[in-house]
Amino acid sequence: MIGSDIPALIPATYIFFAILIPVVAFWNRKVVRHLSLLGSGIATFFSAWGFMNIIQTGETIRYAFGGWAPPIGIEFVYDGLAAFIVLVINTVAFLVLIHSKLISDREFPGKKMAFYAISMLLMLGFNGMVLTGDLFNLYVFLEISSLSSYALIGIGSKRAPFSAFRYLIIGTVGGSLYLLGVGFLYTVTGTLNIIDMHAMLPQVIGHSSVVAALILMLVGVGVKAALFPLHGWLPDSYTFASSTSSALIAPIGTKVAAYILLRIVLFLFGVELIDHQLPITTIIGIFAGIGILYGSVMAIAQSELKKMLAYSSVSQIGYIIMGISLANPFGFIGAVLHVLNHALMKALLFLVSGSLRLKEGHSLITKFNNSYRKKYPWTMAAFTTAAISMVGLPPLAGFFSKWYLALGTIENSNWILLAVILISSLLNAVYFFRILEKVYLNDPEAETSDETDVAERNEVSASMMFPMAVMAIGLLLVGIFNAYIVNVIFTMFPAGF
Structure with a gap:
C-alpha cells in the first residue's frame, strides 16, 4: 500500500531527481529547472497526501528499511509532527523553485545544473532529518543538508564563497559536537533508536556521559539552528548567497534544526528528566530571549534588505526556541505554529528581495522610494503582508x-519573556515600517518632481508573482483558520503534556 511507504517515497523522490538532473543535463541543460520543479512537486504531493492520511487516521507510520526492525535496523517515523513539518518545508521549497527562473538566468547562469541538483540534495537532507527515528542516521542527513547548504551559499556574490567557508567551519564543529553526544548516549544505552533510547534514559539519566551528551547535542544542533550566540555564520551567509539560495535555506534550514531541538528536549529526554539534572529549559529560554532582542536591534541597524532579513531570522528563530523552553502546551503550540508562519513570512520576504534585485539591481533600503508602489504594486503588497505578519498584527498568521x-509565558509566570515578545514586536515594527514609509508615503523633503508621476509599472513576471501571491494569501488563511491548525497541533503533543 503506497500510503504506508510515504516516509520512504519523499526522500527517495529527491534522491532520484538529484541523480537525474546532472544526467539529463548532458543532453539538455534547459530542462534542469523543470526537473527540479517536478521533483519538489512530487515530494510536496506525497507530503500533502501523507499529512491528510495522518489527520484522518491518527496513525503513526513506521517504515523499517530493508525489513530490519529497530533497534537493529533504521526506521523512519512519520507521526503528526513530522508530517506537518515535512509538508511545510516541501511546499515552501516548491514555491521558491517556481520563483527562481529569471533569477537563475541572471545570478548564476552557468551553474544552473549544479544549483538545482544540489537543491534536491538539500531537501533530501532536511526531509531525512525530520523523518528519521535514528540518532546517527539523523547525523548523516544533517551532513547531507549541511554540505548542500555550503555549496548553495557559495553560489552568490564575490563574498559568498568566504561566507560559505566560514559556515563550513562553524557547521562542522556543530555537527561534530552533535555526533560526540550521540556517541556518549550510545555507550550508555546501547541503542541509537530514539524511541528505545527514550525508554532507557530514566534509568541512566544521572550518568555523567548522558549529561555531557545532552549538552553536546544541544550546542551542536543550536549551531545549525542559529540559536544566539551560535548564530555567527548566518547573517553573511544569507546576505551574500544568491537570492534563490537565501529564499530556499532561510525559511527551512533553521526551522528543521529547531525541530530537532524540540525532538531532543521534549520527545527524547523529556522536560522532567532534563531539568532534574540541569535547568536546560531555563538556559535556552534565556538565550532565546537575548537572541530575539539582539536580532531585532541589529536588523534596525541594516541598510540592505537581505541583511536586515538575515538578522531578523536570528530574532525569529528565538521565538521557536522560546516556545520549546516554556515546556507547556501553549509554548509547544506557539513554537510549532511559528515554524509554519515564519517559513511563509521569511520565504516571501526573501522572494520580494530577489524580485527587487532582479528589477532594480539592488535591495538597498536607502534607495527605496515611493515610485516602488507604482512600479511594483503587487510585489510591494506581498511585502506589506509579510511585514505586517512579522510585526504580529491580526488577522495575519504572525499574530497567533x-x-x-x-x-x-503567562502560564509559567515568566514576565521577562513576555516583555521580550512585546518589545521585539515593537522593534519589528520599526525596521519594517521604515520601508513601508519610504514606499507608500511621499517624502516632504524630496524634489517637487515626484518620481511616482513618471514611474511606469514594471512588475515581475507571472511565474515570479505566483509563489509570492500564494504565500501572501497563505499568511492570511493561516491567520483566519488558526483555530483549526491549533486543533491539529494538539494531536502532536509529546507524552506527558
Missing part, C-alpha cells in the same frame, strides 16, 4: 504564534 507564546 506570538499570542500562544505570550500565553505560554
